[in-house]
Amino acid sequence: MTLRDVLEWFxxxxxxxxxxxxxxxxxxxxxxxxxxIDQIQFTPAQQEYIKGLHNQHSIPCCDDADGTGExxxxxxxxxxxxxxxxxxxxxxxxxxxxxxxxxxxxxxNLLKEPRLWIVDARASGGSLYVRxxxxxxxx
Numbered sequence: 086m087t088l089r090d091v092l093e094w095f096x097x098x099x100x101x102x103x104x105x106x107x108x109x110x111x112x113x114x115x116x117x118x119x120x121x122i123d124q125i126q127f128t129p130a131q132q133e134y135i136k137g138l139h140n141q142h143s144i145p146c147c148d149d150a151d152g153t154g155e156x157x158x159x160x161x162x163x164x165x166x167x168x169x170x171x172x173x174x175x176x177x178x179x180x181x182x183x184x185x186x187x188x189x190x191x192x193x194n195l196l197k198e199p200r201l202w203i204v205d206a207r208a209s210g211g212s213l214y215v216r217x218x219x220x221x222x223x224x
Contacts, residue, residue: 127196134195138217141188146217152200153178158220161185174220176201178213185218194219 127135138146146152157177165172167186174185183203194200199221204214 131196138191138219140191140217144216146191146202152202152217152219154198154200156199156201156203158185158199158201158218174218176203176215176218178203181213183213183215185215189215189218191217191219194221197222 135146135152140146155178158174159177161172161175161184165175165184167184170186172184173187173190176183176185178201196219198219200217200219201215202217204216206212206214
């Protein structure tokens with residue numbers, strides 16, 4: 086084996102190590118980012134605020150969950166109703182568009198970001214419905 090063969094082999098090992106390191110970093114970042122979606126760390130004051138939230142029908146949003154931030158929202162098109170009542174907002178959640186009844190909207194939003202508490206009752210013959218909604222600062 087000549088010095089040239091050794092250097093060639095060494096170059097291949099270096100290239101393989103670099104490719105492996107880059108792939109490892111990209112995969113690690115992707116997994117970490119996927120786990121951090123909606124993993125917001127709330128302060129103790131924000132957690133107390135969340136625990137005390139309830140909609141206008143006095144139904145608690147949820148005592149043990151902070152809602153989800155994984156949705157899109159928009160102002161409802163004119164004429165959108167929920168059981169005959171006008172609807173101010175709609176949310177797009179997991180491919181579904183859901184009306185946000187006025188009584189579920191909580192203002193002011195002290196979290197400064199939109200949050201949604203949604204109930205999926207489809208398995209028992211029901212539908213998706215919003216329990217509480219904190220609109221964001223704007224669209």
